[in-house]
Each structure stands twice: as C-alpha cells, then as structure tokens.
Amino acid sequence: MAKGIWVIIEQSKSEIRKVSLEVLSQTRIIANETGEPLSAVILGKGIAELADKVAAYGADKVYLVDDEKLENYTTGAYTSVLNKLIRQEEPQAVLMGNTAVGKDLAPRLAQRLGVGLASDCTGMEIDQENFLKFKRPIYGGKAFADVTSNVRPILATIRPNIFPVAAPDESRKAEVVNETATIDPADLRAIVKDIVMATSERPELIEAEIIISGGRGMKGPENYKILEECADVIGAAVGASRAAVDAGWIEEKFQVGQTGKTVSPTLYIACGISGAIQHLAGMGSSKVIVAINKDPEANIFNLADYGIVGDLFEIVPLLTEEFKKLKSE
Amino acid sequence: MNIVVCLKQTFDTEAKIVIDGSGNIDSTGVDQIINPYDEFAIEEALQLKEKFGGEVTVVSMGPEKAEAAIRTALAMGCDKGVLITDPGLENPDEWVTAEVLSKAIAQIPYDIILVGRIAVDFGASQVGVRLADLLDIPSVSSILKLEIDGDKATVTREIDGGTELIELSLPAVLTAQKGLNTPRYPSMMGIMKAKKKEVKVLNLADLGLNASDLQPKMTVQKFSLPTPRTAGKKIEGEPAEVAAELAKLLREEAKVI
Numbered sequence: 001m002a003k004g005i006w007v008i009i010e011q012s013k014s015e016i017r018k019v020s021l022e023v024l025s026q027t028r029i030i031a032n033e034t035g036e037p038l039s040a041v042i043l044g045k046g047i048a049e050l051a052d053k054v055a056a057y058g059a060d061k062v063y064l065v066d067d068e069k070l071e072n073y074t075t076g077a078y079t080s081v082l083n084k085l086i087r088q089e090e091p092q093a094v095l096m097g098n099t100a101v102g103k104d105l106a107p108r109l110a111q112r113l114g115v116g117l118a119s120d121c122t123g124m125e126i127d128q129e130n131f132l133k134f135k136r137p138i139y140g141g142k143a144f145a146d147v148t149s150n151v152r153p154i155l156a157t158i159r160p161n162i163f164p165v166a167a168p169d170e171s172r173k174a175e176v177v178n179e180t181a182t183i184d185p186a187d188l189r190a191i192v193k194d195i196v197m198a199t200s201e202r203p204e205l206i207e208a209e210i211i212i213s214g215g216r217g218m219k220g221p222e223n224y225k226i227l228e229e230c231a232d233v234i235g236a237a238v239g240a241s242r243a244a245v246d247a248g249w250i251e252e253k254f255q256v257g258q259t260g261k262t263v264s265p266t267l268y269i270a271c272g273i274s275g276a277i278q279h280l281a282g283m284g285s286s287k288v289i290v291a292i293n294k295d296p297e298a299n300i301f302n303l304a305d306y307g308i309v310g311d312l313f314e315i316v317p318l319l320t321e322e323f324k325k326l327k328s329e
Numbered sequence: 330m331n332i333v334v335c336l337k338q339t340f341d342t343e344a345k346i347v348i349d350g351s352g353n354i355d356s357t358g359v360d361q362i363i364n365p366y367d368e369f370a371i372e373e374a375l376q377l378k379e380k381f382g383g384e385v386t387v388v389s390m391g392p393e394k395a396e397a398a399i400r401t402a403l404a405m406g407c408d409k410g411v412l413i414t415d416p417g418l419e420n421p422d423e424w425v426t427a428e429v430l431s432k433a434i435a436q437i438p439y440d441i442i443l444v445g446r447i448a449v450d451f452g453a454s455q456v457g458v459r460l461a462d463l464l465d466i467p468s469v470s471s472i473l474k475l476e477i478d479g480d481k482a483t484v485t486r487e488i489d490g491g492t493e494l495i496e497l498s499l500p501a502v503l504t505a506q507k508g509l510n511t512p513r514y515p516s517m518m519g520i521m522k523a524k525k526k527e528v529k530v531l532n533l534a535d536l537g538l539n540a541s542d543l544q545p546k547m548t549v550q551k552f553s554l555p556t557p558r559t560a561g562k563k564i565e566g567e568p569a570e571v572a573a574e575l576a577k578l579l580r581e582e583a584k585v586i
Contacts, residue, residue: 072493075458075468100488104470107423107455111462116424116546119453134551136368142346143354145451146551189467190497191481197491204490210585234586245507252508253487258342258449259507261363267585278342288583292573305561305583306575308448314568322576326586 004037004061004089005030006130006153008082008096008105009054011044018165018207019097021159025166026124027095028058034130036255037061039091040174043078043181045071055174057166062174063089067181069188071102072195076187079108085179087112091153093132095124098157099206104109106157107137118156122264122285132156140281142260160207162265201232205254210267213256213283215241217272217312218294221249227271230320233327239263239283241273257282262278272310275300292316330383330477332374332408333434335444338391338398339364342449348552363398366445368512373475374443375406376510381477384408386437390418396528403523404515410528411437417533418542422547427459429543432536434464439500441482446471446504448457454504463503468502469495473509478555532554 005007007024010017024040031038040059042050042067045048052064065081082105094109096102098120110117122144123135125180133148134156173188205211212227212234231238239256254264258278268286273279275291275298282291284303291304292312301307308315340346341360349355355377363371374385385407388463389395392414399410413433418425434442444457461468474485477499486493487506515523535538540562562578564571579586 055513075470079462100486101472103454104458104468107453107458108462110455110458110537111424111427114424114546116422117453117455118547119455136452138552139340139344139346139354140342140449140452141555143348144555145549146553147547147549149547151546190469190495190501192493193496194494195488195491196494206489233486252506255507267579267583276343277345281342284558288579288585289558290579301563302560303558306578307560307563307574308571309563309565310568310571315572318569318572319575322572323586326580 004039004091006039006041006091006094007059008090008094009040009042009050010101011042011047011050011099014047014050016050016053017097017099019099019158019160021165022160022163023095023097024059026077026163028166028229030120030124030132032117034126039063041065041082041085043070043081051174051176053168056168056170057174058172059174061180064176065181067183069183070181072192073105074188074190075104075108076189077181077183078105079112080183080280081181081189082109083112084182086153088094094153094155096157102157106211110155111161115151116154118147118154120262121156121158124156124158128170129255136263137159140278141262141284142277142281159262159264175318199200203235205237205256205261206263207241208263208265209265210234210269211239211256211265212236212269212271213273214244214271215273216243216247218249221287223313224250226316230323232318233320233323241279242276252253270300270304271316273300274298275302330377330381330440331438332377332383332385332401333437333439333442334370334374334385334387334402335366335430335442335460336367336371336387336389336395336398336402337445337448338389338395339448339450346554352552354552359392361397363448363521364445364448364450366447366449366505367395368486369507369509370443370445371402371405372503372510372512377441377477377512386411388430388433388437389435390421390426391411396530399528400498400517403526403528404519405513406519409502409526412528412530413532413536414530415532417543420545421543421547423453423459424546426456427463429533429536429538430456430460431463432538433531434460441499442502444502444504448505457502457504457554464502466500466502468504469496469497470504471506472503473506475503475509
C-alpha cells in the first residue's frame with residue numbers, strides 16, 4: 001500500500017533551493033488535508049544540518065543520504081539511490097522542483113520505476129480519492145492540461161515561483177532517517193568535471209521575483225546596460241525576447257518564451273518587446289506586466305497591466321532613478 | 330560514427346491554440362514544423378557526420394503526416410528516416426513514446442543519440458532521458474557544446490545559473506539546448522536528394538509491440554485555455570512624469586516594488 005508524499009530537496013553547498021521550500025510548503029497544505037505523512041529527501045555531502053530546516057518547513061520525516069559521491073548531482077547516482085529508496089518505502093507521490101536537476105532526474109527516475117511524470121506543473125490538488133492531480137502548461141503556456149495517473153507513485157516536477165514559501169516553524173521536529181548510498185560503477189558513466197557559475201549577482205531567471213526584459217527595440221547589445229542598471233536597483237533578473245537573442249545581442253540563456261525560459265515573476269517589465277505569441281506564452285503568467293514600447297499598436301499592450309507608449313531609452317533610466325528613490329525611502 | 334536523431338513534428342510556435350467541441354486540442358489548419366529543439370539535434374548530428382563520417386538516421390513517432398518533418402531532416406542532410414505510426418498510438422504519454430522509440434532504435438546501430446531537450450507542444454522534457462534509461466546508457470540533458478574523442482564525449486550542460494562540464498562514455502543520449510549550434514536550411518539540392526532517400530514506415534507489430542501493452546501511465550482529464558489577460562492602464566505624459574507615475578503605481582497599487 002503506497003503511503004505518504006515525498007519532496008526531493010535540492011541543495012548546493014548546504015543551501016536549499018527556494019523552489020524546494022515552495023514545493024515543501026505547498027505539499028504541507030495538501031498533506032494536512034489528506035492526513036498523510038510528508039517526507040523530505042536530501043541527497044548530498046555534509047547535509048545533516050539541513051534536516052531541522054526542512055522540518056521547520058513542514059516535513060514529518062527526513063531521509064538523509066550523505067555520501068561524497070553525491071556532492072554534485074549526477075543523473076546515474078541520484079537515480080540509483082532514489083530508485084532504491086522509493087521501492088523500499090513506497091510513497092504514493094514524489095515531487096521536486098522543475099529545475100535543471102529536476103528536469104533531468106525526474107524522467108530518469110520515472111522510467112526506472114516504470115511510472116508517469118507530470119512535468120513543470122503550476123497547480124496541484126487532491127481529488128475525491130485523496131490522490132494528487134496536477135495542472136501543467138502546454139504549448140509553452142498557451143493551454144493547460146489537467147493530468148493524473150492511476151499508477152503509484154506519481155512523480156511531478158513543480159515550476160519555481162508558483163507557490164509561496166510558508167513561514168518556518170522552528171518548533172517542528174522531524175524523524176530523521178539516515179540511508180546509505182549504494183552506487184554502482186555503471187551509475188558513474190557521466191562525471192561532472194567542472195561547474196562554472198555565472199558571475200552575475202542577479203537572480204536566476206526562472207526564480208526571479210522581478211524580470212526586466214528587452215526585445216528588438218533595444219537596437220543593439222550595448223543597450224542592455226540600461227536594463228541591467230535598472231535590474232540591480234530592484235533586484236531583478238534581465239531577460240530577452242527571441243528577436244534579441246536571434247540578433248546575437250544577448251545570450252540564449254536569457255531568452256523568455258516558448259523556445260526559451262518560461263517565467264512567472266511577480267513583476268515583468270517588457271521593454272521594446274512587441275509581444276509575439278511565442279514570447280507571451282513564456283511570460284503570460286507573470287502577476288503584473290509592464291510594457292514600454294514606442295509602437296502604440298504593439299500586441300504587448302493588450303495584456304500589460306501598465307502600458308507606456310514611449311522611448312525606452314528615455315523612460316527606463318528615469319524609471320531606474322525613481323526606483324532608487326523608492327528604495328532609499 | 331552512427332548517429333540517431335529523434336524528431337517530433339509539432340505545431341508552429343506562432344500557432345494559436347484552439348480547443349475543439351470534444352475538448353481536444355484542434356490541429357485544423359495549424360502549420361506543422363520540426364520541433365525547434367530537434368533542429369539543434371539534427372544540426373549537431375550533421376556536423377558530427379561531416380567530421381567523423383558515418384550515417385544519420387532520423388526516427389520519429391507520430392501520425393502519417395509526420396513523414397513531412399522527416400523529409401525536411403533528410404533534405405538538411407540526414408541519410409535515412411524511420412517513422413513509427415500506428416492507430417494504437419493516438420494519445421501516447423512520454424512513457425509510451427520512449428518505449429516505442431527504444432524498440433525502433435535498438436534495431437539501428439548507434440554511437441550517439443541526439444534529441445531536442447524539450448518539445449514545444451507538450452513541453453514535458455522527458456522522452457530523451459527516458460529513452461537513455463531504457464537503452465541503459467548515460468545521458469546528459471540540455472547541452473550547449475559537444476566534443477568527441479573516441480568513445481568518450483565531453484559536453485557542456487546548462488544548469489541554473491551556470492554550466493557544467495561533463496565527461497561521459499558513448500553510446501549516450503544527449504539533449505540539445507538552444508545555443509548548441511545554428512541549424513542549416515535545406516538546400517535545393519538537398520530537397521531533391523531527400524525525395525529519393527529511404528523512409529521506413531513501421532507499425533507496432535513490426536516492433537514486436539501491441540497497443541494493449543502500451544497503456545499510458547498518465548491520463549489527461551481536461552485541456553483548458555488560460556484566462557485571457559486584458560489591457561490595463563495606459564500611462565501618458567512626459568517621460569519624467571510617466572516614469573514617476575509608473576514607479577508610484579508599482580509600489581502603491583500593484584505592491585510589487
């Protein structure tokens with residue numbers, strides 16, 4: 001009999017990813033409704049101290065797998081360890097963040113277990129039989145599919161920035177279970193040789209609360225500086241449209257849209273972006289959208305909460321100054 | 330070097346999505362293209378072939394009309410195509426697709442399998458990785474750079490906030506991210522040649538499978554469209570005025586700054 005819901009916690013250098021806490025917080029609400037135990041699973045090296053933290057965010061039980069071979073994420077080792085643990089403990093659902101790790105790990109694990117996976121979900125709820133069902137965007141956000149599975153466990157990855165992180169309750173304690181990793185040489189056929197993190201202090205696009213994005217209207221790579229200056233005042237990430245990326249003005253990793261990143265920030269400021277359907281698909285779920293564009297007919301104005309028809313080269317620097325004033329208040 | 334590329338025919342990214350009377354996604358009149366991420370996989374395969382020789386086989390599962398996407402890949406320079414099409418495969422999930430592709434690929438010699446990191450229609454980002462597990466070979470998702478030395482590959486993979494350099498043994502599945510290369514357009518000559526290239530059409534029985542063993546693990550209960558957003562406030566005036574007004578509204582009304 002399958003029991004309990006699991007959340008796989010992603011951490012790096014003993015720092016828990018925000019999306020893991022978002023998933024844990026939301027799953028706590030669901031576990032309260034179903035009365036099921038909620039477990040957190042942490043893989044890594046030197047992670048014992050994280051158990052109290054996930055307990056404070058709602059885990060009833062914490063599985064720790066501490067091994068130096070798990071220090072960096074590798075598909076093979078992580079899949080192997082989790083496959084064994086899930087078969088042994090039989091949870092009914094296993095959730096994680098839809099991050100670079102989640103996107104690689106979850107399908108591998110689902111296949112190893114012979115089960116279904118709901119990817120990149122933006123909604124979850126329980127049905128009459130207390131079983132989880134998920135809402136996930138398809139066609140880059142132009143439509144949604146409500147999905148479920150009658151095969152246990154069901155796996156799901158949850159999009160960052162969808163669910164709020166609950167206030168931690170430091171008085172909560174969890175049962176801690178230490179598991180040993182058995183890693184087969186075949187699990188290490190792909191080895192991480194080096195990790196190069198971008199030097200930017202700005203938040204990661206998919207997790208950013210605020211994004212300021214530039215499109216064709218930016219006119220050239222040198223002009224992204226004005227967006228960066230604004231971004232740094234309000235703690236935003238910088239994004240771009242496909243037109244700007246295809247013109248070679250900015251790296252692909254900054255592209256927002258159906259063929260780039262899908263984002264759901266609290267505030268999305270679109271500068272010189274016309275609003276092609278494939279771009280809107282990637283940012284249409286932002287809570288508040290601002291559009292600054294010279295063309296009053298630009299499609300982006302049809303969905304912007306605040307629209308300014310004007311020259312972004314004049315307006316954005318002035319806006320940066322206004323934000324500075326607000327921040328210094 | 331023998332390379333397999335998995336390809337999916339998808340809706341054009343500019344297509345508007347419509348739900349028909351029976352609640353399904355309506356494909357009437359929608360332009361069909363090669364999934365854009367699969368184009369990066371095709372281009373990388375062709376560059377490997379140009380460097381090391383060998384053959385590129387394109388494998389796709391889908392309706393009969395997906396042959397058009399395979400023909401485009403052949404026109405770009407791929408050598409052979411395999412289309413798996415069967416009435417029993419009308420609503421596959423990612424598990425079904427991976428099972429079927431793995432059976433077809435097992436019949437083809439391969440050193441490397443390239444796929445797009447995501448299909449822009451269902452956006453699950455699962456099939457390539459599932460396929461690797463079924464074939465019991467390593468995989469790396471979302472690659473930006475690939476170098477091959479004998480039976481070893483060194484790849485750069487995109488992670489959140491940076492990149493990873495990964496060394497792995499071949500054969501392997503690699504999923505292509507935008508930035509890996511710039512896909513070529515089919516030449517006139519390529520289009521002419523593609524007409525004569527072989528596209529093998531297989532059904533489930535040809536792969537020793539039957540539809541009853543391929544019941545999807547996932548069930549779609551409902552498709553829906555997002556609530557349309559509407560235009561909000563237009564802020565007008567001199568640049569300094571509109572900037573001040575916007576900052577004020579973002580703080581006091583929207584409460585997001």
